[in-house]
Amino acid sequence: MARTPDPLPQRDDPVIKLARFLRVTQSDASTITESMTLKKISQMSGVSEGSLSKAHNGDPRVSWRTVEGWIRACNGDLMTARRLWNKVSELQEEETPADAAALQARAFGYWERTRGRAVVPGLETETQFLLALTALRKYTGMSLRELSQATERIGVPYSRATLGAVLAGERAMSFEHLAAVLAGCGVPVRQQQGWARTFASLDPARDVRTGWNPRSLRRSRLVEPAGEQAGDIVSSLARTRFAYVLERALTEEDVTIKEFAARAKLDMPLVDRLFAGKFLPAHMLSRASEAAVGASPRTRRELTVLAQTLVRSPTPEEQREWGRFCRESGTAEPWAG
Incomplete structure (x- = not known):
């Protein structure tokens, strides 16, 4: 019809x-x-x-x-x-600068307060959504060229011209475009889902269930803004595996991130680090493993074994990265435990 x-x-x-x-x-x-x-x-x-x-x-x-x-x-x-x-x-050129500046200031303030990169609350139109994504790119300090290079590194390459046209509203944005931009800007997977839900809600013709596949984005969880030094990206295969299995546990139980964080007694910035495969003290990993109470026995056993293998002293790179995080976030935690 x-x-x-x-x-x-x-x-x-x-x-x-x-x-x-x-x-x-x-x-x-x-x-x-x-x-x-x-x-x-x-x-x-x-x-x-x-x-x-x-x-x-x-x-x-x-x-x-x-x-x-x-x-x-x-x-x-x-x-x-x-x-x-x-x-x-x-008419757009007369109105957009003030609107864009106001939304960017609101977005920057929100991300500073939450120490994350979640979707900005209150986005009511696709224009505002695109402005928020542009603000995200600027917040991470990435040029369009750097963002294009980041999408190439994570296996979903888009040219600088394509990304510029999509973010400017000159070309219709797809879920694939959105996934590439978010992953390229280093947005954690659980926060990418919030962006996707907002994007879907702005147009009834879009369906988040068919146009968004978070499983394919797990490869990009460790991607950080290109402006940061390579030495800042500290992760290990074991920590990445722990994050993957923990995500599976939450899926099996169908529990929300907030419920899990409350069980594990972890603040959300620490949960973000956990799912990014970055260093956390062993006692935090143990609490996270024990909090997955509703997962299958196999998944729980795998989490327990992985948590035990990660009981070790941090590497010098992990010490520096963890120390910087503690200073910036006001977290007072020992290196290991």
Whole structure:
């Protein structure tokens, strides 16, 4: 069934004029026997139905790629469309800087307070979501080139031009794009899920269950911002394995991260370190292992064995990284135990 467009507001600003023009072009391209549906325009233009729907419903962040694809598919007046879109673009340039600056300040403050990189609360539109992702890239100190290099290292390569177009709203973002950006920026897997749920909620046509596969992202858990030195990335195969098995335990029990953290008596920054495969004192690993009470016997035995193998003195690199973390987070913990 074809989508029914929403009624447009009774005003004559550039955004509504462009939306009306798109609807007229669509109507003119339809015949008595065959309607020019959004699905057909999408197939002919390569633009997602979601982006097309937003365009003809008056989304002020409509990209020229979306408009051009629509007009070419409907054999419409490209020059008129460009003139109307230029007016919308000028309006965006007048409004976006202040909005972007305010959202970036809010995002930076939130990440500083939480010492994490979770999705910023209160994102209501895809425009705000993209601004938050751009703020995340800046917060981690990564240029588009560095982000592109990070996505290549984790096995989901995207060019700098592609990432720039996606983050600017000039190209529709997919779950694959989102996964690459988040992993490239070093967002922990459990926090990536929050970003994915927010992204899915902004468009009913998206389905987080079919478009998001966290299992494939586990390879990227240890990726950190490219601006940090390689020596800062301290992990080991045993710690990474412990994190993997612990994640399996939580999945088997279907327990939330917060419930697990409360059981293990670990603050969330420490839980992030745990799932990133970084150094934690042995007594913390033991508490984490014991907190997986609802996992299968096999998983619990594996956690116990792994926790015992990690009872050792930290390496010099782990000492430096752990000490820096303790100073920055205000955590007072011994090296081992």
